Amino acid sequence: MEFKDQLNTVFELKNTPQRIICLVPSITELLVDLGLQKQIVGITKFCVHPSFLIEEKMIIGGTKNIKIDTIKELQPDIILCNKEENTKEIVENCRKISATHVSDIYTIADTLELIHQYGKIFSCEEKAKEIILNILKKHNDFLGFIESKNIKKVAYFIWRKPWMIAANNTFIDYLLDTNKFENVFRTQERYPEIELKELHHLETIDCIFLSSEPYPFKAKHITELQKQFPSTKIVLVNGEYFSWYGSRLLKAFDYFKELHYQL
Incomplete structure (x- = not known):
């Protein structure tokens, strides 16, 4: 069968992939939540969620430096990358x-499209649909929560x-904007x-966010x-909730609520 990734690149699969190498930490987490843990044979050293995978799976390097010979030896059916x-x-x-499937994520809609694609590629469409619906539910609930909040001007380091x-x-x-953080x-x-x-040089800035990653x-x-900025609120934020797409979004909106209460 032929499939397209998020760069519209066509690739072919004869069967549902049984040996997956993932070079993207947030996608590794998504694969586990899709019920594909056993099919994962290789991950990066930054694929830290769930934490036990580091002990179970072959580490093929980082996201920018991979061990290409190790990947060949693992004989993957598919390799998952991100632009x-x-x-x-x-x-x-x-x-x-x-x-090889390459994801390209800028919005929540892109994330939902990716999960939908994985549902078809890995024959787990029901689980993919469940995650998509739960993300939409969380997102819609958060939009109601954020509606009455004032816009805050922020810098994200x-x-x-x-x-x-x-x-x-x-x-x-995109997620800053979703939070009404300008x-x-x-x-x-x-x-x-x-x-x-x-x-x-900026006239006003309400918050400086320092990311954990x-x-x-x-x-x-x-x-x-x-x-240097005595009148500006400076906050440590969990970078995973602002930059990890996939099933991490199921937890992100609750985190965003807590952040707004903190501010």
Whole structure:
């Protein structure tokens, strides 16, 4: 059968894949929630949810540096990649080994489309439908919760030395907007480096968010920044809920509610 991934690339599968390699942490979590744990044969070192998988499955490197020989030895039926997480070179090398699906996520609708595609590819359509409906339910409930909230202007930091932020055309920015957090760097694209003085030039900024990933911001970094921005609320946020798509969204909206109560 022929399938399309989210880049509209066509690939062929003779049978339902029984040996899956996943190069995307949030998708590894989704596969388990789809009931596909036994079919997973290889994951990255960043695939930390659920935590026991690291002990059970072959580690094939990171999301940007893979052990291509190990992947070949595992003889996968399919390799799952993501346009942002994995490089173009990695995707091209994977396609030489087996069928390869590349996801491309910017919105919740993209996530639901991905889950729908996996339902067909892995013959788990009922479970996929269940997850999709539950995400929609959680999302609709959150939209009701957020309706009366005021817009807050925020900056979302993902890295230090150099300082880097999440800007426009990212899943993070989409979820910030869903929360009525106005990204003060929305005029920029993707994940640019910035100078802290750029924040001083802004007329108002309500919150600075320091993400737990990919850079592990800690309380000491709040202290560091608070000296420069004494009137701005600086908060550590769980980056997994702002950047992990897939079934992580089932928990994300409850986290967002707690964050709003905190603010």
